[in-house]
Amino acid sequence: MKIIVLVKQVPDTETNIKVGDKSINEAGIKWIISPYDEFAIEEGLRLREKNGGEVIAVSLGPDRVQESLRQAYAMGADRAVQIKVDNYVPFDTVLTAELIANFAKAENADIIIGGRQSIDSDSSQVVIQVAEGLGIAHISFAVSLEISGTSVKATKEVEGGTQVVETSLPVAITAQKGLNEPRYPNLKGLMAAKKKPIETKTPADLGNPASKIEVVGLEPPPPRIPGRKLEAADAKGYAEQLVKALREEAKVI
Amino acid sequence: MSNVLIVGELKDGELKKISREITSAGRKIADALGGKVTALLIGSGVEKFAGDLGAVGADSIVTVNAGDFNAETWANLVAGVIKDKNPSVVLVPHTSQGKDYSPRVAVKVGAGIVADAVGLSVDGGKVVAKKPIYSGKAYGNFKVTSPIAIFTVRPNSQEVVQKAGAGAAEAASPSAGDAKVKIVSSDLSGGNKVQLAEASIIVSGGRGIKGPENWPVLQGLADVLGAALGASRAAVDAGWISHSHQVGQTGKTVSPNCYIACGISGAIQHLAGMGSSKYIVAINKDGDAPIFKVATYGVVGDLFEVVPALTDEFKKVLG
Numbered sequence: 001m002k003i004i005v006l007v008k009q010v011p012d013t014e015t016n017i018k019v020g021d022k023s024i025n026e027a028g029i030k031w032i033i034s035p036y037d038e039f040a041i042e043e044g045l046r047l048r049e050k051n052g053g054e055v056i057a058v059s060l061g062p063d064r065v066q067e068s069l070r071q072a073y074a075m076g077a078d079r080a081v082q083i084k085v086d087n088y089v090p091f092d093t094v095l096t097a098e099l100i101a102n103f104a105k106a107e108n109a110d111i112i113i114g115g116r117q118s119i120d121s122d123s124s125q126v127v128i129q130v131a132e133g134l135g136i137a138h139i140s141f142a143v144s145l146e147i148s149g150t151s152v153k154a155t156k157e158v159e160g161g162t163q164v165v166e167t168s169l170p171v172a173i174t175a176q177k178g179l180n181e182p183r184y185p186n187l188k189g190l191m192a193a194k195k196k197p198i199e200t201k202t203p204a205d206l207g208n209p210a211s212k213i214e215v216v217g218l219e220p221p222p223p224r225i226p227g228r229k230l231e232a233a234d235a236k237g238y239a240e241q242l243v244k245a246l247r248e249e250a251k252v253i
Numbered sequence: 254m255s256n257v258l259i260v261g262e263l264k265d266g267e268l269k270k271i272s273r274e275i276t277s278a279g280r281k282i283a284d285a286l287g288g289k290v291t292a293l294l295i296g297s298g299v300e301k302f303a304g305d306l307g308a309v310g311a312d313s314i315v316t317v318n319a320g321d322f323n324a325e326t327w328a329n330l331v332a333g334v335i336k337d338k339n340p341s342v343v344l345v346p347h348t349s350q351g352k353d354y355s356p357r358v359a360v361k362v363g364a365g366i367v368a369d370a371v372g373l374s375v376d377g378g379k380v381v382a383k384k385p386i387y388s389g390k391a392y393g394n395f396k397v398t399s400p401i402a403i404f405t406v407r408p409n410s411q412e413v414v415q416k417a418g419a420g421a422a423e424a425a426s427p428s429a430g431d432a433k434v435k436i437v438s439s440d441l442s443g444g445n446k447v448q449l450a451e452a453s454i455i456v457s458g459g460r461g462i463k464g465p466e467n468w469p470v471l472q473g474l475a476d477v478l479g480a481a482l483g484a485s486r487a488a489v490d491a492g493w494i495s496h497s498h499q500v501g502q503t504g505k506t507v508s509p510n511c512y513i514a515c516g517i518s519g520a521i522q523h524l525a526g527m528g529s530s531k532y533i534v535a536i537n538k539d540g541d542a543p544i545f546k547v548a549t550y551g552v553v554g555d556l557f558e559v560v561p562a563l564t565d566e567f568k569k570v571l572g
Contacts, residue, residue, distance in 0.1 A: 013502060013521055017390040024391065035503060091386070091395060093356070094365050119502055119525070120387050123368035128356035132328070137433035140324070140353050153437075157497065159264075159349040159448060161441035167434040177503045178496055212365025216381055216394035225532065229540070229551040238552045239562035242534060243570055245550050250532045252510040253454065253478060253567070 001053030001147075001169075004104055005044040005077065006114030006127065008034045009061055009068040010090070013119065019218045023089075033068045036115025038182040039175035044113055045076045046180065047147060053110070054078040058103060060096055061088040066198050073193035074185030081199045083206065089215060090118070093125035098209035100126065101133030103201060113173040116141050124174070131172035139165055143178040255286035255378070258340035260331055261294045261306065262350060264448070268294075268302045271346040271451060273309045274411040278373050279344050280310025280418065285375035288341070290418060293334050295319050295327060300422050307420015309413055314422045322350055325432040328357035333427025335362050335401065342380055344373075347405035348450065355405050365397035371410040371508065371529070380404065388502060388525035408451035409508045447481035449498065454511045457483030457500055457527070461516015461537060461556055465493040470557060471515055474564045477571060483507065483527075485517045501526035515556040519544025536560065 011017065011024070012032045018025040033041070044055045057072035059065040060083040069080035083099050104112050112131070117124040124140075131138035139145075141157040150169040155162050157176050185193070203209070230245075232238040246253045257279040261272035272292075279290045292311040294302060296319060303314040315338070317330050331354060335343060345351045345358075347369045359366040372383030379396045382404050386393045397403070449455065456475040458468065468482070475482050483505075484498040500507055502522040512530035517523060519535070519542055527533070528547060535548035536556045545551045552559055 011387060013388055013525060017387045019391045024387065091367070091393060093368070094359060097356075097360070121368075122384075122386070122506065124352040125356045125359070125366060125368050128324075128353070129360050132357040132360035138324070138357075139434060141349070157349075158439070158441075159450075160445070161439065161497070163439045164437040165434050166437055177499075212397055212399040213367065214396040214398050216376075216396055218386070218391050218393050221385070221389060221392055221528075224547060225549050227533070227545070227547070227549045227551060229545065229553060232552075235554065235558035235562035236566075238554060238559050239566040242550060242552065242563055243566045246511060246532070246534070247570065250511070250549065252532050253571075 001047065001051045001111065002107060002109045003044045003047055003053060003055045003111045003113065004107065004109045005041045005055060005057050005072065006100065006112070007037050007041065007057050007059040007068050007072050008118045009059060009065045010034045010118055010120040019220055022215045022217060024218065031064060031067065033071060034115055034118040036117060036175055039177065039179045040113040040115050041072055041075055041077065042180045042182040043145060043175055047111065051147060056081060056107065058083065058100060060085055060099065062086045069198055070193040071185060073196050074189035075183055076189070079199065080196065081201060084200045084202055089213065091121045091123070091215065092211050092213045093123050093129060094213070095209050095211045097126045097129030097133060099203060099206045101130045102206040104130060104134060110169045111171060111173065113175060116174040116176045127172050127174045134170070136170045136172060137167040138172040139167065140174045141176040142173050143176050145173065145179065255341040256288040256338065257283045257290045257342045257344065258335060258338055259290065259292050259344045261292055262346045262348060263294070263296050263299065266298070268305055269451065271348065271408045272306065273413045274408065275344040275346060275406050276306050276309045276311050277414040278406060278411040280414070280416055282342055282373060282375055282380055286378065289313070291315055291338055291340065293317065293331065295330055303420045303422040307418050308415060310416045310418045311420055312418040314420060315425045316422060317425055317427065319429060321436070323432045323434070323436065324353035324357065325434060326429040327354040328361060329430040330427050331358045332361035334425055337425065337427065341401060343401065343403045345403060345405045347407045351405050355403060359403050362401050363399060364401035364403045365399045366403040366405070367395045367397060368405040369407050370404045371407050373404065373406070385529055389528040407508055409453055409510065445481045445498065447479060449481045449483055449500070450505050450507055452481035452507070453509050454478045454480035455483045455507055455509045456480045456513045456515065457485065457517060458488055458515050459485035459517030460487040462488060462493070468494065470560050474513070474560055477564055477567045485523050514544050515560055517544055518542045519547065
């Protein structure tokens with residue numbers, strides 16, 4: 001079974017973001033694997049442990065993404081591939097998905113699994129676009145997954161609850177929180193990962209797809225409505241003030 | 254001509270508010286581009302909503318008769334209507350369903366897509382979509398350069414504006430194709446009475462609610478306000494409530510008009526999911542909690558006293 005796990009490198013949630021003209025200022029940023037992609041890596045490893053085969057970790061971006069690929073190695077990935085895009089735009093889902101789909105096609109992958117969204121662009125697009133590009137099934141927001149032979153059974157989160165769905169390989173999956181608990185790489189794994197080879201592919205190797213997005217500009221978030229702490233003698237006093245503020249000032253209730 | 258197609262969404266046979274929101278947003282774009290707005294509704298008996306969408310700016314309504322939602326068949330139906338109507342702008346709700354079929358539609362029709370837009374404007378004949386990025390710590394403005402541009406639009410981000418369009422209904426029957434994924438069963442019992450991601454008011458609880466037996470305190474307030482019940486990661490990880498209620502980075506991103514945070518300290522991962530709420534009320538015993546930095550109205554106090562008093566007060570004024 002050939003399993004491709006998608007590993008997106010994103011700024012750590014706690015990192016301070018400084019906005020440049022068309023991208024962020026990368027100085028001082030701590031990079032991490034997007035949290036939902038960690039669920040994807042873990043699931044890929046579990047599927048391989050159960051069904052055999054290999055796990056290929058793929059990341060798009062400049063050379064810094066190799067750090068995330070080494071972490072995937074340390075967790076247990078068999079191969080790591082960097083799709084080397086030096087001026088990578090993290091919001092260009094169509095371009096990203098086409099590169100990954102072309103890679104997955106060349107590898108003849110059975111399973112492509114990534115996080116339900118990345119925490120930098122929050123788009124929830126790439127994995128399902130890959131599925132469409134390959135003409136295969138997709139299951140989004142998976143919270144459980146069972147594969148035996150070529151049959152796939154999954155529970156997915158839907159609005160208001162969950163659904164049990166069935167399909168057959170090949171399939172693309174987006175991982176939702178609850179699918180598993182990602183393992184921590186151990187020290188031995190981390191040391192070994194340093195020496196492992198990282199394959200590189202260029203957009204030219206993967207059909208040179210065109211971007212369909214133009215970044216007009218980035219800006220800081222809009223200023224919040226200034227806040228204030230209320231003062232009252234008791235709970236009733238707070239309640240009266242809040243109701244008045246929300247109804248007469250904010251006019252939201 | 255730059256026409257706009259909006260894809261509406263239904264819930265339990267009713268039109269969702271987001272359908273009106275994106276129709277109004279589509280009207281504004283079409284007026285700026287000199288085009289028409291077509292609203293697409295998929296489902297059974299959806300013709301009856303033609304007037305509702307006409308009233309908020311749809312020139313025409315295309316209806317497609319179909320059964321339960323399936324991302325693959327929906328993608329085929331939407332792509333079929335796009336190919337037939339050839340709009341230059343397509344607006345889709347950024348909901349569970351929208352996120353499930355829109356990526357396939359984009360690839361099928363060769364369109365660029367910007368997901369989770371909260372602002373839509375027109376510049377030089379093209380739509381500029383604004384969206385929060387990096388957990389709301391920045392905003393990005395994007396244009397789509399392909400002939401068809403698709404935008405998924407965050408619920409509660411667009412104003413509903415009454416503006417009469419013709420609202421003429423027309424039935425279409427594009428090919429739904431076969432789905433490779435079969436739905437075996439659905440369990441919709443675990444969710445909210447009011448959908449969290451689309452709610453205009455959310456009452457949310459964190460570690461400060463102390464245990465699962467205390468949700469009725471917050472649910473009481475939520476019921477009076479017609480609000481959805483949310484929770485912080487701390488409350489979900491403690492096993493007090495299901496993950497479907499979680500707001501934040503590993504939960505749902507919400508943008509209600511009013512977010513009432515009760516006993517929530519306001520970790521950065523939580524702020525990432527609710528920081529774009531218009532008004533934020535924080536009720537917390539710890540006056541130094543980070544939630545007060547984003548709160549419009551802060552109450553340093555015991556939620557077990559303040560929330561019931563607030564429920565009573567709202568009952569009084571809302572009847």
